[in-house]
Every structure is written in structure tokens, then in C-alpha cells.
Amino acid sequence: MRKRPGQLLLVLVTVLLPCSALTAVAEARALTDLTCGSGQTLLISQTIYMHRLTVAQGCTLAAPDGYSLTLTVNGIETGQRLTATGGAATAIQPGTYRGDVVLTVAQANAISWQGLLFPFRQALYVDNSGIVRARSVLAALLGGVLTATTASNVRLVSTGEAFNGIYVAGGSYLLEHPMISFQGNGRSDFVGYGAAIVGTGEGTRLVVDHAFINNSGAVRTAVVAEGGANVIVKNSTIAVRDGILPADYVPTVDLAYMESAPWMLSIAGNVRATNLLGVNTKATYINSTLSSEGWGVLSSDVGQDGQLTAINSTLINTGSEGGYGSYAIGDAVERFLGTTFDVATYASIIRGGTVFYGDSTPTAVAQLNSALDLGLSAHELAQLPVRATVINSRRFGVMWHGPGAVTVTGGTLFRTQEATFLDKGQAVTITVDGSQGARLLPANGTLLQLMENDDPGPVMVNGKLVNAGVYTEPSGLPVKDSSFDVTAVHSSDAVATFSQIALTGNFFNGMRGDMNMVLTFNKARLTGVISASLARHAVSTITSAHYQQLGEVSNTPSPVINNGVIVTLNAGSGWTVTGTSYLSKLVLAPGATLTAPAGHTLALTVDGVPTPIVSGQSYSGNIVLAVR
Structure with a gap:
């Protein structure tokens, strides 16, 4: 797929000397060496094949307007680096490159977003007409x-940046x-x-089968x-590992410049x-293993x-510093x-979305096969074993910050x-x-923890949005809001329903503001505490140095x-009931039971008045369940 060195080809190299004179230095010959000296700008108008390329410090290799330039050596994209932190342009770095050296000139694939222009270069560009060779760097295949x-058994290696x-x-x-x-x-x-594979555009359907992707950066x-x-x-098997950010990179949630979690x-x-x-984008991962060192899978x-869907797949964070399996935003529907x-x-972070486990x-897979246009054959469907979803998390299960x-x-x-x-003050349905x-x-x-949102957010520093916020624990007790009904269900509440399940654990509403749990x-059994609480962080002031203290609270039932x-x-x-529990409303349907552990008794008071526990009754007010 690459032209052999030594073949005759038409080459036009224009040298822009410091005095801006233009000189044609090579044409219609076999090119074995090309040297770009200090202070020179070489405008490469056609793809060049050679044995050696020498780029001096202060040299610039460039393509004409509307085109991109990519260097490959022995089929490996290499030598190009981003020219500035936060920028999008790349440049070929000084050095001597030997071997099967190709400078590919391809039609530009420039993507404008957030006020920046991203000059994509890709080994293979495909549209509805098939492979677009003029936009592809075929020397990188x-x-x-x-x-x-179809593309079969393609191998791609890059040691440059943003390819x-x-x-x-x-x-x-x-x-x-x-x-x-x-890498x-x-x-x-x-x-x-800079991604390995991109599928973009309404009507695009991309199937990736038996891929092996191993990225680091x-x-x-x-x-x-x-x-x-x-x-x-x-x-498929997909793995990514962290890289080294530029020394002057400043963590930000400004999407145009964000490069870290x-x-x-x-x-x-x-x-x-x-x-x-x-x-309306869809991505489905079937019978695959995907991993990230941190951030997210x-x-x-x-x-x-x-x-976003995963079927019979494995999602792994290989590092220990923190990461998630999935993130849901923008009313996304995620199925596992x-x-x-x-x-x-x-397992998942939610900021506006629905997640199914x-x-x-x-039946479930066949429904998705149809609804998501997965194109799985009858044989493929039959080969998928029935499995349950298993979540092993070194910290939390699901967290909401939306x-x-x-x-x-x-x-x-x-x-x-x-x-x-873990619900950080959001309206949720479980x-x-x-x-x-x-x-x-x-x-x-702890089965369910409601707490104030402890995300300190970014701050403006010298006109830039940077991740330098500080969370400070509120002091004192909350002030009663007499206009908020703690016995009614509001659209802003956290609502959870548990059916036909045995649970052991606790539920705490540690919110200071107006929010009910x-x-x-339904035909469920719980052993534990359900209570309003005073939730406190172990560290009252949290900066980036103590980021893993976010979400960490202890509860005092109150x-x-x-x-x-x-x-x-x-x-x-x-x-x-295994410990003192403070409620605002309790409904006991006929046939429901409320008890203490063996050897203990349970006492109910409503607004300070001892009250018998009777199935079929509803209680409202300052409710205390005490185990004696």
C-alpha cells in the first residue's frame, strides 16, 4: 500500500528561504534524501517517498492550504507533536528519519468545534462512497x-500525537x-x-469485529x-492507559481544552x-473487554x-486512583x-440519563438487536450465553450529580x-x-446515601476556567424551612422502590436542603436503619489534593x-429496625411487619407521643423508631 523507495515519481518541493524567495528544488526524479535546514519552510505539494528525511531545528514542513502532511517511517506514523498546549495543530519534530520514509499529502479533514479547528489526519477515511484515498494516509496501513x-486485518501503529x-x-x-x-x-x-476509531454522522453504521486496540496517551x-x-x-479487546500531559497543562472543565478527568x-x-x-448516537459493545487506567471506560x-449498551462484556479500571465504568448525560439511555x-x-455516574442493569x-438481547440495528445473526445470538450483570466496585455503586x-x-x-x-442532592428514581x-x-x-452535592466546581483564574474549586463543609445545623412539606412527595425528591428482595443495610437522608427520601x-424485607441524618465529611475542607474525600461522609441519625x-x-x-430511625411519614399496609431484632423491642413515638405499631396504619410527623 506504500510506493517503494526508488520508484520514479513527480515531486514538487518548494523552499521558502528566510528572504521569502521561492525555489523548486526537486522534480521528476527518484528521491532518496530530503533535508530541511534551519530557518527553512518546505512546502510539500505531493506525497514523497524517500530513504532519509532530515529536519533541522527551526525547519518547518508544511502542506498547501486545504491539505495535511503526515510523516510515516516503515509504516508507522511518527514524529508529529502538538505545537502548543491547548492548541490543535501538529508539526514534524526535528530529527533524522531513516527507512521507508513517506511524507503523505492528503486533503484536509478539518473539524470546527468550540471555536477551535481540529485538523484531523487519519490512516483511513471512509464515507458513503467507500474509501476516500485522497483523505487517507495509506502509508500508515x-x-x-x-x-x-470492508477493511480486514489492518494494522496501525502511531508514536506521534493527535493522529x-x-x-x-x-x-x-x-x-x-x-x-x-x-502511543x-x-x-x-x-x-x-487522536482516537483509534471514529464513527460519525447520521446514517453511518460502523461494525468493528475482533478488534485489538492498545492505546497509551x-x-x-x-x-x-x-x-x-x-x-x-x-x-474485541480495548485498553487505554494514561499519558503524560504537558507540564503547563492546567486542569479544566472547559470542553475545548479539557484533557483530564x-x-x-x-x-x-x-x-x-x-x-x-x-x-441520537448509538454505541454497543458485545462480548468485549474494555479497560481504562482511570477516568472512564x-x-x-x-x-x-x-x-450506550454493553452485552456480555467486561469493563475494567486498571488503576487505583479513581475511575468509572459508565457516565450518563444528556438523557442518554445506557443498558448493561x-x-x-x-x-x-x-459503576456509573449519572448527570441526566437512565441506566439499566x-x-x-x-429475549432482552433479541429486542436490542432489533431496536439498535445490531445486525447479530441467529448464530451469533445463539452463541451468547445468558449472564447476570456483576458490579465489583472498590468504592461506590451508582453516583448522581445530576x-x-x-x-x-x-x-x-x-x-x-x-x-x-450515592445521591448528591439530585432528583432520582431507583x-x-x-x-x-x-x-x-x-x-x-449503606444502601442509599443522600448528601449535599460536594462538587466544588471550577473557578475563573485569569480569565480561564480551571479546576481549582474548594469544598468547605457547612457549619451548624440546617435552619428549618417551614414551607417545605417533609411528608409529601415532590418531583425533586429521591424516590426508590424495592420489590421481592432481601436487603441488609442502611438508608440515610443527610440533606440539609429541601429534599425527601x-x-x-413491595414484598421486600429490610434489616437495617432508615433515617434522616447529619452527614459529615472526614475532612471539612477538600481541594484537589484530597479529591478522594469527596463523597465520604459519616452519618449521625437525627x-x-x-x-x-x-x-x-x-x-x-x-x-x-436495627437502630434508632427518624422518619417523617410511615405507611404500614395490611400484612406488613415492623419489628426489632430478636431479644429487643421496638418503640414508636410520633411527635413525642408513644404510639402502637399497627399494620394498616399511616403515621406522619416527627417519627422515632427506637430499639430497646
């Missing part, structure tokens, strides 16, 4: 077979057995600049789906394995109504069927060291159906102030 609809592998922007395309190894920083995973993302595309990845989410790292962007961002999470901080039953919903079904297992559900064996096993005993149990606790036990449900 190490083997493989290309057709208008893309395969960019599909239209039509239907299949990548079979691609092997991609990119060096990307620039932005909000546009996929800041924002050197493996797979980006955006702009309404449908990207399906199956039978926001520590305010109690996570770290500088590369996400995947990203889902744009409106599957992410949705900067979009609306995306659909038969998927195993081995994560550092969270369940089993990969034939509104959203979670549904847990099938045999899903949450095994977490800390709270299963539905857990244990009829098929779902279990929630928090090691610290609303719990309903009377309700503005943090109502509404509990409904429907028929067949039972609650064994």
Missing part, C-alpha cells in the same frame, strides 16, 4: 485488505480484525481528535461514536476508553438522547446486560465497598426488582429538619 465496504486511525463518516462499513497501537497523546475526545481514546452514527463493537467527581486519569457524542458526553464491572470508584436473556434513573433487574449483583447508591435474584451488598452497610418496599424520610411497607414486606 501495515498490511490488510481494503474494499469499499487518527480509522475515520468513518457515512455509509455502512465493517472493520474485521483491526490491530491498533497508538502518544491525543488532544480532544469531545471530537475524537492523554485523551488517546480507542472508540468515539458521534453525530448520530451507529457504532457496533463485538468480540475532573477531580471534583473523585476520579483521576487522562484518557477515556470510549466516548458517545452528539444527538464507557462514556456519553456533549449530546442528547444517545444510547450480562456485563461485569471491575471499577475503582463508580440486567441479564443477557435471549438527575436520572436506575433500574436493577435479573440476577444483577452489586458488590461495593461503600454505598450502593427501581430494584429482586424477583430473579438481584442482590445489593455494600461492605460499609421516599422509599417503597430528627428530620428539611430532609423528610417517607417509608411505605406494602403487603408482604417487613422491616427489622
Whole structure:
């Protein structure tokens, strides 16, 4: 796929001397060496093949307007670096490059976003007409077979920066057995600049089968789906590891310049394995293993109504500094069927979205196969075993820093060291159906923690948005808001329903502001405490140096102030109260039970008045359940 050195070719190299004189220095000959001296600018108008390229300090190699220039040596993209922190342009670095050296001139693929122009360079550019050779750096393809609809056994290696592998922007395309190894920083995973694979554009359908992707570098993302595309990845192994950010990089959540995880989410790292962007974009991962050192494995961002799915896959954070399995934003719908999470901080973070965890039953997978246009054959469907979703988290299960919903079904297992559900003051809906064996096993005993949002947010420094906020614990007790009804259900409340499940653990509403915790149990049994609480961080002032203290609170069960606790036990449900619990409303349906552990008694007071516990009754006010 690369022209052999020594072949005759037409080369036009123009030298821009310091005095701006233009001189043609080579044409219509076999080129073996090219030297760019200090202070020179060589304008390369056509692709050049050579044995040696020498680039002196102070030399500039450039392509004509509307074109890009890429250096490969022995089929490996190399030598190019971003010219400035926060910039998007790249330049070939000084040095001597020997071997099968190619300078490829390709038509520009410039993407404008957030006021910046990202000059994409990619080994393979595909649109609805097939492979667009004029926009491709074919010299970066190490083997493989290309057709208008399929690329098989392609191998790509990059040691430069911000080079893309395969960019599909239209039509239907299949990548079979691609092997991609990119070592060096990307620039932005909000546009996929520097990603191994990008599928973009409404109507684009990209299938990636048996891929092996191994990237190392800041924002050197493996797979980006955006702009309404449908990207399906199956039978693949994808791994990304952190890179080294420029020494002058300042952490920010300004999307145009963001290249690292926001520590305010109690996570770290500088590369996400995947990203889902744009409106109505779909990305599905089937029978695949995906890992990131930190930050995130599957992410949705900067979009609306995306659909992110994993079936019989494994999601891993390989580092210890903090990361998530998935992130949901922009009303994204995320589904995890038969998927195993081995994560550092969270299974999922939600900031406006819906997440489903369940089993990969034939019915569920077949429905998604149709709804998401996955194109799985009858044989492929039959080969997928039925699995439950298993979540192993070294910290939390699901965290909300925006509104959203979670549904847990099938045999899903949450095994977490800390709270299963961590709600930072957001309107949430939690539905857990244990009829098929779902279990929630928090090691610290907290099933649901409501707390104030401790995200300090960014601040403006010298006109730039930087991640330098500080969280300071509020002092004193909350002041009662007489206008807020702690016995009513509001649209801003945290609402959770548990059906046909046995639970052991505690529920705490540690909110200071106006927010109720609303719990309903349907043929479910709980052993634990449900209470309003005073929630306190171990560290009262939290900066980036102590980012892992975010979300870490202890609870002192306390009377309700503005943090109502509404509990409904429907028929067949039972609650064994293991410690003093403060509620604002308690509904005991006929057939529901409320008891103390063996050898103890349970006393109920309402507004300080001892009150008998009777099934079929409803209680409102300052409710205290005391175990004696």
C-alpha cells in the first residue's frame, strides 16, 4: 500500500528561504534524501517517498492550504507533536528519519468545534462512497485488505500525537480484525481528535469485529461514536492507559481544552476508553473487554438522547486512583446486560440519563438487536450465553450529580465497598426488582446515601476556567424551612422502590436542603436503619489534593429538619429496625411487619407521643423508631 523507495515519481518541493524567495528544488526524479535546514519552510505539494528525511531545528514542513502532511517511517506514523498546549495543530519534530520514509499529502479533514479547528489526519477515511484515498494516509496501513465496504486485518501503529486511525463518516462499513497501537497523546475526545476509531454522522453504521486496540496517551481514546452514527463493537479487546500531559497543562472543565478527568467527581486519569457524542448516537459493545487506567471506560458526553449498551462484556479500571465504568448525560439511555464491572470508584455516574442493569436473556438481547440495528445473526445470538450483570466496585455503586434513573433487574449483583447508591442532592428514581435474584451488598452497610452535592466546581483564574474549586463543609445545623412539606412527595425528591428482595443495610437522608427520601418496599424485607441524618465529611475542607474525600461522609441519625424520610411497607414486606430511625411519614399496609431484632423491642413515638405499631396504619410527623 506504500510506493517503494526508488520508484520514479513527480515531486514538487518548494523552499521558502528566510528572504521569502521561492525555489523548486526537486522534480521528476527518484528521491532518496530530503533535508530541511534551519530557518527553512518546505512546502510539500505531493506525497514523497524517500530513504532519509532530515529536519533541522527551526525547519518547518508544511502542506498547501486545504491539505495535511503526515510523516510515516516503515509504516508507522511518527514524529508529529502538538505545537502548543491547548492548541490543535501538529508539526514534524526535528530529527533524522531513516527507512521507508513517506511524507503523505492528503486533503484536509478539518473539524470546527468550540471555536477551535481540529485538523484531523487519519490512516483511513471512509464515507458513503467507500474509501476516500485522497483523505487517507495509506502509508500508515501495515498490511490488510481494503474494499469499499470492508477493511480486514489492518494494522496501525502511531508514536506521534493527535493522529487518527480509522475515520468513518457515512455509509455502512465493517472493520474485521483491526490491530491498533497508538502511543502518544491525543488532544480532544469531545471530537475524537487522536482516537483509534471514529464513527460519525447520521446514517453511518460502523461494525468493528475482533478488534485489538492498545492505546497509551492523554485523551488517546480507542472508540468515539458521534453525530448520530451507529457504532457496533463485538468480540474485541480495548485498553487505554494514561499519558503524560504537558507540564503547563492546567486542569479544566472547559470542553475545548479539557484533557483530564475532573477531580471534583473523585476520579483521576487522562484518557477515556470510549466516548458517545452528539444527538441520537448509538454505541454497543458485545462480548468485549474494555479497560481504562482511570477516568472512564464507557462514556456519553456533549449530546442528547444517545444510547450506550454493553452485552456480555467486561469493563475494567486498571488503576487505583479513581475511575468509572459508565457516565450518563444528556438523557442518554445506557443498558448493561450480562456485563461485569471491575471499577475503582463508580459503576456509573449519572448527570441526566437512565441506566439499566440486567441479564443477557435471549429475549432482552433479541429486542436490542432489533431496536439498535445490531445486525447479530441467529448464530451469533445463539452463541451468547445468558449472564447476570456483576458490579465489583472498590468504592461506590451508582453516583448522581445530576438527575436520572436506575433500574436493577435479573440476577444483577452489586458488590461495593461503600454505598450502593450515592445521591448528591439530585432528583432520582431507583427501581430494584429482586424477583430473579438481584442482590445489593455494600461492605460499609449503606444502601442509599443522600448528601449535599460536594462538587466544588471550577473557578475563573485569569480569565480561564480551571479546576481549582474548594469544598468547605457547612457549619451548624440546617435552619428549618417551614414551607417545605417533609411528608409529601415532590418531583425533586429521591424516590426508590424495592420489590421481592432481601436487603441488609442502611438508608440515610443527610440533606440539609429541601429534599425527601421516599422509599417503597413491595414484598421486600429490610434489616437495617432508615433515617434522616447529619452527614459529615472526614475532612471539612477538600481541594484537589484530597479529591478522594469527596463523597465520604459519616452519618449521625437525627430528627428530620428539611430532609423528610417517607417509608411505605406494602403487603408482604417487613422491616427489622436495627437502630434508632427518624422518619417523617410511615405507611404500614395490611400484612406488613415492623419489628426489632430478636431479644429487643421496638418503640414508636410520633411527635413525642408513644404510639402502637399497627399494620394498616399511616403515621406522619416527627417519627422515632427506637430499639430497646
